[in-house]
Amino acid sequence: MDQSFNLKVPNRKYVLVEYPGRVKNVDRALKSLGGEKTIANALNKEVKTIELRYRPEDPFSHPVVGDVVPTSSLLLKVTKRKKKNQPDDEAAFKAEALGTILKSCRFRAMADFQYLVPKDEKFSRLRSSLEKGNVNEILNYKLDEEDNMTHIPPPVFSMRETPFDYAYHQFQPILRVRVRQRDGSYAIKLVNRFKRTALELISLSFEDTEIPTSPKFDLTVLKADERALADEIKKLFEERPVWTRVALLSNIAHSKHSSLRGALNANAYTFRTGPFRECWIKYGIDPRKDQKYHVYQNVDIRGTMELSHSRMGRRGTNRLLEAKIHKTPLSNEVNEEQRTSHLFDGRGAVPKSALLCLCDVTDTDFKTLIYSPGYMKSVCTKRSGFYYDCVYDRIRVLIKKKVYEYKLTGKAASLTNATQGLEEAIAKEIKMRKYDESTGFVDKGDHEEEDDEGEKGLSKEESFAKTLREIQAQGFGFGSMDLEKLAEFDFDVLYGEEADEDIVEPEDVEGEAVGEDEEEEREDKSLWELNDFDL
Template sequence: MAAAADAGQGGAVSVDLRHERRMVCVEYPGLVRDVSKMLLTLGGEESVSRIYADPSKRLELYFRPKDPYCHPVCANRFSTSSLLLRIKRRRQRGAPGSEARLDLQVLGIVATVYKFQGLSDFQYLAVHTEPGGRQVSMYDKVLMLKPEKESFFHQELPLYIPPPIFSRLDTPVDYFYRPETQHREGYNNPPISGENVIGLSRARRPHNAIFVNFEDDGVPAQPLEAAVQTWKKVCTNPLDQKVEKELRKLFEIRPIWSRNAVKANISIHPDKLKVLLPFMAYYMITGPWRSLWIRFGYDPRKHPEAKIYQVLDFRIRCGMKHGYAPSDMPVKAKRSAYNYSLPITVKKTPSPLVTMHDLKQGLAAVPPDVLPVMRPERGRAAEGHSPQ
C-alpha cells in the first residue's frame, strides 16, 4: 500500500492496516551484509520459526555457527506495535533546486520484537599451544566427523571438556560494597561455626533473649543478667513498672503466651516489648510450642496440661482478606508431615479412662462465655489452641 507525501506540510494520511502482514523484528547486534549468513547464526529459518511458535523460548545467536562449543547470546521477546515502512525519495532529472518526492509504503505490522539486551557468555576456544608457541586448532582431533577404529579411542590426546555454560547471568549486576559490620564493645564471635551457619555479618541483636529448641534437655530458670540490666535502663517511668506487673500477672495465669496475645492484653510500645519479654520468659524455636514465650522454669514437655497451648498456625492471604482473590486457592504447606524430624516410635503408656469432666476441661483454654483472641495479620501467625 503506497501513500504519496503530497498531502501538504503537516497533513495526515489515513491508511487501512487491517489486511497488512504480521511481521517479526530481530534487532541483530551487527551489520548485516549477507542475509543467508545472518540466518545461519540464528539457526536458520526453521529454528527461528520454531522459537517464535513458543513464546517462552529465547532466540539464540551463535557468532561461530560451525563451532559446537560456541556459547550463544540470547534475545528476549517483547510485544510491540510498529510499522515497517519503505521510503523512496524520487527526484526529477533536470528539475531546478533540490525538490524531491517521498513515497511511503507500509510493508507490514511488527507485533513482536527480539532484543539482544544481555552479554554474551565467555568463550573458550579449542586450541593447543605447540612447543614453538604456535596455536593449533583441536577441532579436527576432538570432533568425530567419520567412524573411527578402536585404536582411535586409545591414543593420547589433550583433554578438552569445557563446561556447558560459564556464567549463570547474562545481564551485568552492580555489586554494592558495604563496610564491615561494627559490633558493640565486648562482643566475641560465637565459638560454634560451620558451613550451615548464616547471618554472621549481621550485628548481634541486643535484646538478650534465650532461645530453646524442643530437643534441648532443660529450660532456663532465670533471665540473662544483660536482659535484667537492659530492662532496668528502659523502665524509667511508672507506666513501664505497671506494664511489668501486668505481664507478670499474665504469666501467673498461664505459663505460655504468644507475642500477639501479649499485645492484645497489655498496652506497651513494640520496642519496649522486645526488651520486656526476654526479662520474663524464654523463646521456644521448634516443636509444638514454637514461636511462643514460656515462663522461666516451666517446661511444657513435662506437663501434660500444656498441650492446650500448642500452636495452630494458619495464614490468611491478603487478597482473600480484601475480596479480590479466590477463596479456594490452594496454599502449599510450609513443611511436610512425611518428613517430620521428631521420632515417631516412642512407646507411650496406655492413657487412663477419660471422664466427662476431663472432656469438658480439655475443650478450651479460656474461661466459659469468653471467646479466644483471634487476630490474624498479614504474614503473621494467628494464635489458636489444639487439644491434641
C-alpha cells in the first residue's frame, strides 16, 4: 500500500503563470509580463488578462494575451536528496506545501505577427519619448515631408487568436466534369450547378447623361418569386415613376420583402447623387428633364430618426427577425397601416425612413411650399433640383422641426409662417447667383460659396451665428439653445456630415458592387440649412 502524507498548508496565496517558454532568467521573464506589480494585481484585483511581450523594451512589440482564470491548486516544493554515486531510486524525497494557487494565467492564444522597427527610426524614438514622458524630445519632434511612414506597424496584424480547423471540403454544388480538348485529351473542369448571373444594379451620378431603358441582365435569371414580385412592382411604377425603397416595401407584403432585390433591379435604376438620390426610377424616364417630376425629389431628415420612437422601429424593422426566432409566418397581405407607414402627414407617428419623396409629404402645411410654381426653377440642379435653394432648405428644415417636436411632445403645431421671407430670399438668390431660365445658375456652381459683402471678414462661427440669429428673428426658435454660447461648440463637429444611408431600411444587396456613395458638397449654405441642430 502506498504511503500517504499529511501536509500542513500555510495561509499563503500564489498566482501561477504558465509561461510559454523556457525561463533561464526570472527577472527578464517578470519584466516581459509587466513586472511583479502586474502579477500581484492579477491576484488582488479583477484582472482578466496579462500581456506577455517578448521584447518589453520595444514599444512596437505585439503582446501575447494570457487569460487569468480562478483555480484551486496547491503549490508543492519537492526536494530530492541523494549521496554521490547513489542511484536515483534510492534518493530521498521531501514534499513541502508552500500555499494555495488561487489564480492561473494561461497563454492559449497564438502570438501575433511581429514587425521589427529600426531603433534609429524617428517614430520609434518618438513613441519611446511618449512612454518615458521626455517632454523635450516630444516638443522637438517634427514630421518632415521626406519621412518614410511605412515603418509604423498597425496595432494588430491578425484578428485570430486561436487555431482554426478549416476542414477543407469541396463545395457541394461544384461538379467535376471531363472536358475534351482539341488534341483529343480530357481535362477536369469544375462547374458550379448553382451559379447565378449577377443582378447588376444600375446606379448613376447626377452628371451622367445616358439613362438606361432596360436592365443589364436577362429577366430569365430571376427566380420564380422574384419574377412574380417584378410584375407586381411594375404595376406600382405605372402608378408613379419614382419610389423610395421604403415606400415600395410599404406597398408589398412582408413575405415578399426578401425577393425585392431582383424584382427592383428588373424595373428601375437609381441615382447616387443629386435631388433624386437613392430613389428608384422607372427605366427610360429621366426626372431631371421635366419639372413635373419635382414632387419626386427627396428630402433628407436625418438626425431626427430614432428607431425607439418610430413605429417602424417597434414593429417593422425587426419583423423578419422576430419571424425567424418565433417561427411566426410573415403576412401575405398589405393592410392600410402598412400602406401609409412611409407617409408624413404631420399628425401621426414619424415616418419610418429618413428619406422622403416630396409627394409622400401629405401635411397640408407644406402644400404651398411644394406645389407653388413661383418657388421652382425651370432647370434641375444637383443641390436642390427644381426648387430654389432657399425653398428646398426651408421645406427640409420645417419637416425636421415638426418631426422633432412630435417626438418630444407627441404632437406638432401647425406652421403659420412657413413662407415668410421666401420672396426676398429667392430674389436675393437670383441676384447673387445670376440665374438664367434656360441654363440655370451660370456664373457660380451649385456648391460655390456666396461672396456676400456684408459677411466678408467673418469667421465660420460668426457667420453661422449671424444666420441663426436672422432665422430666430423671423419667429423660429431653437428651444433652450443659447446662441451667445455658440463659440463653445466645435464648428466642424456641429456642422458635420452624417452617414449617407437609410438608417431604417438599409439596402439588402448581397455581393452587388453598387459603388461608393458620393457625398454632396453643401458649401453654399442658405438661410434655412440647419442640419447642425438636428431639428
